[in-house]
Amino acid sequence: MHVWKFGGTSVGKPERMHSIRNLITADSTRKVVVLSALSGTTNALLSIGESLKSNAEEEAFEKIEHLKAHYDSFVRELFNTSEGLAAGQRIISNEFSFLRSLTRIKPFTLKQEKELVAEGELLSTQIFAAYLTEEGVPSVLLPALEFMRIDADNEPELGVIDQNLREMLPPHADKQIIVTQGFICRNPRGEVDNLKRGGSDYTASLIGGAIRAEEIQIWTDIDGMHNNDPRIVKKTFPIRELTFDEAAELAYFGAKILHPSTITPAKMRGVPVRLKNTMAPEAPGTLITDKLSEGAQNGQVFKAIAAKDNITALYIHSTRMLNAYGFLRRIFEIFERFKTPIDLIATSEVSVSVTIDNIENLAAIQAELGQFCEMEEPDYDQTIICIVGNFSSDHPGIALKVLKALEGIPIRMISYGGTEHNISLLIHGQYKAQALNALNDSLFVNV
Ligand SMILES: Nc1ncnc2c1ncn2[C@@H]1O[C@H](COP(=O)(O)OP(=O)(O)OP(=O)(O)O)[C@@H](O)[C@H]1O
Numbered sequence: 310m311h312v313w314k315f316g317g318t319s320v321g322k323p324e325r326m327h328s329i330r331n332l333i334t335a336d337s338t339r340k341v342v343v344l345s346a347l348s349g350t351t352n353a354l355l356s357i358g359e360s361l362k363s364n365a366e367e368e369a370f371e372k373i374e375h376l377k378a379h380y381d382s383f384v385r386e387l388f389n390t391s392e393g394l395a396a397g398q399r400i401i402s403n404e405f406s407f408l409r410s411l412t413r414i415k416p417f418t419l420k421q422e423k424e425l426v427a428e429g430e431l432l433s434t435q436i437f438a439a440y441l442t443e444e445g446v447p448s449v450l451l452p453a454l455e456f457m458r459i460d461a462d463n464e465p466e467l468g469v470i471d472q473n474l475r476e477m478l479p480p481h482a483d484k485q486i487i488v489t490q491g492f493i494c495r496n497p498r499g500e501v502d503n504l505k506r507g508g509s510d511y512t513a514s515l516i517g518g519a520i521r522a523e524e525i526q527i528w529t530d531i532d533g534m535h536n537n538d539p540r541i542v543k544k545t546f547p548i549r550e551l552t553f554d555e556a557a558e559l560a561y562f563g564a565k566i567l568h569p570s571t572i573t574p575a576k577m578r579g580v581p582v583r584l585k586n587t588m589a590p591e592a593p594g595t596l597i598t599d600k601l602s603e604g605a606q607n608g609q610v611f612k613a614i615a616a617k618d619n620i621t622a623l624y625i626h627s628t629r630m631l632n633a634y635g636f637l638r639r640i641f642e643i644f645e646r647f648k649t650p651i652d653l654i655a656t657s658e659v660s661v662s663v664t665i666d667n668i669e670n671l672a673a674i675q676a677e678l679g680q681f682c683e684m685e686e687p688d689y690d691q692t693i694i695c696i697v698g699n700f701s702s703d704h705p706g707i708a709l710k711v712l713k714a715l716e717g718i719p720i721r722m723i724s725y726g727g728t729e730h731n732i733s734l735l736i737h738g739q740y741k742a743q744a745l746n747a748l749n750d751s752l753f754v755n756v
């Protein structure tokens with residue numbers, strides 16, 4: 310069985326839904342089809358939530374009606390029969406009644422916001438399932454809210470998801486296509502929750518891992534993972550093969566094509582992930598597996614570059630660190646207690662610099678560190694540039710090449726040697742585009 314995920318841009322227009330139907334029925338493999346919300350919908354729903362949080366009820370109503378008009382015309386174009394259209398209109402009527410009912414709940418809390426934002430995937434999947442029924446495709450809609458669970462730390466409950474799918478899939482053995490929602494789940498209180506922005510990719514790999522799929526395919530609007538951010542750099546190209554570790558680094562450090570957690574469940578269960586383009590299905594895309602094929606290991610040193618924004622750098626000093634053991638543990642324990650992951654680390658005998666992207670508990674972390682260290686003012690708005698490749702010790706001059714490309718750009722931190730496939734640097738966010746372009750020119754174009 311395969312798991313295929315289609316993102317917002319791939320379902321965002323009626324003609325795209327037509328193409329997806331053709332794609333998923335073109336071969337005989339049984340598939341779980343995970344859908345995102347139609348492009349723009351999640352943002353529109355969040356904006357309705359903002360109006361409701363600030364008690365601008367009229368404004369929220371207008372936004373709801375504006376969104377409904379979009380769905381009304383979407384189903385008019387999508388369905389071919391009057392029965393199909395009536396089914397589509399019923400779905401819209403139900404879901405938008407629910408949206409209107411949320412405007413009456415005071416105060417509008419995070420719980421309601423999560424119910425509101427879940428409507429995007431509930432709408433797209435119900436409409437698509439109704440369209441498949443109209444087209445006579447043997448299919449069923451499996452509600453993600455009945456099997457996708459997270460724990461109190463917002464981590465997926467893998468055992469529960471496995472067990473739920475083991476029970477829920479067999480009754481549909483006669484169905485070629487199983488449609489489900491990306492992104493949405495339930496939390497330990499049984500409330501509607503989600504896997505964070507872009508989380509539909511993560512849903513697909515959680516399902517793929519749970520059912521030991523033959524392959525997980527992430528269908529989007531580009532022909533695979535590119536060697537650099539195509540929104541910022543002109544001359545980028547698709548990478549045909551990546552290892553799970555390389556792809557995880559790139560996704561974590563900002564390659565928006567993949568949600569940062571997507572690789573973990575696939576890697577755990579050894580399920581290959583293929584990135585494909587809905588607009589050019591014949592393009593090979595990117596295959597992500599445990600090991601590169603012989604042909605792909607062509608001695609290429611630099612493979613790809615990604616960038617992660619909104620990073621904060623903390624500078625921690627103490628002369629008590631000199632020759633002391635257990636000091637770093639004391640520092641890291643504080644970050645652990647405040648559930649704040651550290652990305653980059655640089656150390657000297659008397660200082661440690663770290664970067665974080667979650668500053669929710671920054672004041673408390675600084676206060677605790679301040680009890681036994683001196684803290685410099687943090688640097689905000691920093692960007693991590695991550696370069697992925699084959700940097701084994703028998704390849705000399707790699708760091709030199711990277712640093713030369715970045716000549717003229719102030720570098721705050723460098724991390725090299727943590728693995729054989731990553732160099733990460735910290736720069737101010739204002740230099741991000743310049744750095745990505747300069748690295749692209751030196752490492753890929755003018756080689
Ligand atoms: N290194 C990269 N390689 C390929 N695409 C990248 C890269 N970095 C950023 N992107 C951007 O990622 C976009 C695709 O991801 P995006 O999340 O928008 O997809 P989606 O199919 O709309 O999924 P969803 O609706 O689930 O978010 C591409 O259009 C591209 O601009």
Ligand SMILES: N[C@@H](CC(=O)O)C(=O)O
Pocket residue numbers: 316317345346351352429491492505506507508509510
């Ligand atoms: N609809 C959600 C999840 C996703 O598209 O993957 C978002 O826009 O973030």
